[in-house]
Amino acid sequence: MLRRIWAITQKEFIQTVRDRATLAILLSMPLLQLILFAYAIHMDVKHIPLVVADQSMDQASQSYITDMVQSGYFEVISTVQGQAEVIHAIDSGSARAGLVIPPDFSGQVERASASVLLLVDGSDPFTTQSAYNAANVISQAHTISLVLDNLQRDGSAISAQDLNPLTTHIRILYNPDLKDLWFLIPGMIAMLLQTQTIALTSLAVVREREAGTIEQILVSPIRPVELMLGKTLPNLLIAMVNMLTIVVVGAMGFGVPFRGNFALFLGLALIYVFSGLGLGLLISSVSQNPRQAQQLNMMISLVGLIISGFIFPRYTMPVVLQGIGYIFPLTYFIPIARGIFTKGIGIEFLWGSAAALTIFAGGILFFASRFFRQRLD
């Protein structure tokens, strides 16, 4: 039996290696993603292009604008006359936010009746949120410092400490500098392992069926289970190589720390990869041609991406969708990957997800091999 599996594995392996172009894409995918994420993606948006309509041009308005710019969140790209021009600039897309400061700002600040209008482009979610939050915090801080200045100028006997009675420390665990790559790498590993194993395996059988070569394999003494194992082993190898690439390049090249136990991670990743292979085989048995298989695995990857917690947090989703999420192995593996990689926690915290993943992988492989055999007969 082992010899027959080995023979199939060799055949698949040669086929994979001979198709240089595909192999090159497969193996460079993780690097490509890593580089893209490392250099191109910033979730926290800085340097938002800002137009300013400063109708006062006095000291108070200047210091307000300086505070906005010094935060690093906004960058003044042009100055215009009034609100209409600000909206025009945002309409045309050259600016993402606009600041309108009315005439006689200093005087109004003295009388404590000044108002500023900040306009934010609401067509781009990340920019909108960064701009909105940053503007609120900065303007509040600016106001507080004005209050303090005024009071001290009035010569009241209150010290600065008295005036700021409460200090709030916010501490972010695991990723204190909010580095984007630290957030993304564990999820990326999980996603890549799933999309690639599903895509590779789902095409494996359908293609043989379409090309007609499946008949030749069936007349040989090879049994379905052996065929299945033989076909999945090379894919398993590619998946694991890709995972190692991300971990190693991420850690060495981009300084993302791997905090937990690597052996535990490897073991659980292996179980996870098997569940992906199982899903791929299932798709392979259900679809009639490569196009269907491709559509199906795109559907699974996409749905998995959205409801597994890879990007969007699961606890904000409706209960029904949270439930559907449990059909995807990605849902179990995301907490494991983040837990071991970023948090550095051990099996005592993760045994629930690990057990669920193992049961899932076993179940899916069982069903996959049954369907697979049915389709072959």
Next chain:
Amino acid sequence: MHKRYRRLSALIRKETTQLLRDRRTLMFIIALPLIELFLFAYAVSLTVYHLPTAIVDQSHDSQSRSFIQALVNSQYFDPTVSLQNESQVIQAIDAGQVKAGLVIPPDFSASIERGNANVLILLDGSDSFSVQSGYSAASTIAQSFSLALTTQKVVRMGSASSSLAAAGSLPIVTSTRVLYNPDLKDLWFILPAIVGMIIQTLAVAQAALIVVKEREIGTIEQILATPVRPIELILGKMIPLLVIILLITGIILGLGVFWFGVAFQGSLWLYFWLALVFIGSSLGLGLLISTVARTQKQAQQISMVLMLFSMLLSGIVYPRNAMPLIPQWIGDLLPLTYFIRISRGIITKGVDLAFLWQDALVLAGYCLVVLLVASLSFKKRLD
């Protein structure tokens, strides 16, 4: 001319029949975008409210309670457990039980009187969305709580002349207005982008596969033996796809507007024409892939790489102005980059061609060039 037209219509009939006969594939092609729309509509929230939060209140006095109340009232934090100390909070975050923790030290009211109170907020830094919402919410809430305390104190001290202290009001009020999407509704952000994403993914993948498949099974030889010319073959294959994709676009937009209540601000007619140009460019891109790829597997892998680039670099999720130059240039090569701006411009902002002519022009040029190159290299591959 007449003959040419007859050949073309025969080809279109053949392709349409093939497309319609394969019911299951057709179903997938139509169902996938719908699933995508519904998922985004129901599952995705870009601002995270109700973070599960562990509370440690070692004071249990009026000030600590009102601070907790301020956090809860903001809707950003939901107190799910109350614990004894900081290390228990860290353990709860380790276990994934909560995403945030608040630690209020003993003797809180008195420390506020003395002016040296401290509060600690802990956030789970392994989940980016939660952390970012939580961070900005926590700092805003803490700041305004502290400001309120200051004002109270100043008023109580009866600080002499200061007009602001007497009134207890602030010198500057900043009002923030979000244009186009004032309630920050997530689907209003997402719909224009997913329409573009769906169109491009479908068009590229289908166009790439449809030609490679004929080559792989060998039927391309039979077609070439007929008097059909390459350009006719391409058009014949692309037109049924164009119709289907246009139909899907219509369904998605219809559902978005009538079912999910997304406001369509601009001109539908303009949108239709620009979408048509965009579908043309994406089909052309798919054809280009099909001239490069030798097997269906290769075609699939290449379209997946393209999808990845589109997702990350076109401005669909991550803002382009935050990217370095090289990724921006790569993004410029994708038709989606131009269409996202058009789609957001027309649907969300309600602007017209006066603001969009540059993107529209580039897209039209793109469509022509890519179709030209594709049909030229197609001819070469066939000879």
